[in-house]
Amino acid sequence: MTAARRWRDVWTAPGERLFVQARDEEGWTRHRILSNSEGDGAVAVVVDGSRVLFIDAERPAIGRNLWELPRGQADAADGSPEATAARELLEETGLISVESRLLGQIWAESGLSGDAVNVVQVRVDPLARRAVAEYSALRWIDMHRISQEIADDQIRDGISIAALALAWAKGQLNTASPA
Template identity: 30%
Template sequence: MSTVTGPRSAQAVDVPAPIRRVREVAVFRNRFGTLFNDDVTAPSGAPGQYLRWQWNQEGVVVVPVGPAGYALVTSYRYPIGAASLEFPRGGTEGDEELAAAAARELREETGLVSETVRPAGIIHADTGILAAPIHVFVAEVDVSTAESARPEVMESVTEPVWVSPEDLPRWLSEGRITCGVTLAALTLVQARHAALADERSGTVSV
């Protein structure tokens, strides 16, 4: 086993042996991405296959922030056959910059216009099958400049839903938000906010 160390690591972390790709095998393609069922070799040397999905474009998720708290959109998600409360997300188009894609997805799905768009980090939505990361952005919005939402043809969304920081823990405990991308983005944004607050106050989080 190898180890990973870094300036932010409290201790060395063991890294398991890799699963090695022998042959890339594409089994399906469309305009969004490619599904692979690669021939691989396990750490033991045993042969096998591993399924992975590779998006054609970079993924983005945007956390809209305003005086009322966080804005989410209720989207009907076909795979689960139900509505899901989520942050706006999607992907870049052509040579579009990541921040521009985040602002566009926000405007299309909610009608909210961003005043500022700041990067907050990267998440992996499902490391078991999704190859590409998702870039997280925070967008400050002014509801007075909101436009009409312009979702894509295969998107079914409602008006933005606002949740205050005070109500958010209750919403989470009640299971009102179950989207993994949204939960991960929220955790990252709140952690970054807490870290910045500690730096400004001169305290150190444990």
């Protein structure tokens, strides 16, 4: 790669986990966002029988709340995508993971972000819950309703939709309507 096409840091802030890089192209500048976390992020597809868990997440960048799957960036102590998903699930919902399985990776915005997101299927103990959680509004949606919720603009988050599509493609979600 020539010197003109090397990435350079153009924005970072103390305590911020994200940074922006740029590189010069022919007549324009390309940007990308990266995180300085210890690994790729993770999204938890929490399945309980025929239901999937969503949280009501405030997203200031778009000025609205969205129903999303729990997710977040890796921490140094996590050690695996499954550990990242379990920690984020606990922090965001208070629910405790009892079993998890890595389904694969997605890229949230491959034209802008250089970080992958691991998709982890999680089963929780419905009776065990930590009292403190980042999000108090939780919603369990029946698998056979997920497609309609997306069509009705009730689920609009790209990471959640991509993670659900991967889980469905891997045979982990039965989204067919019950007979």
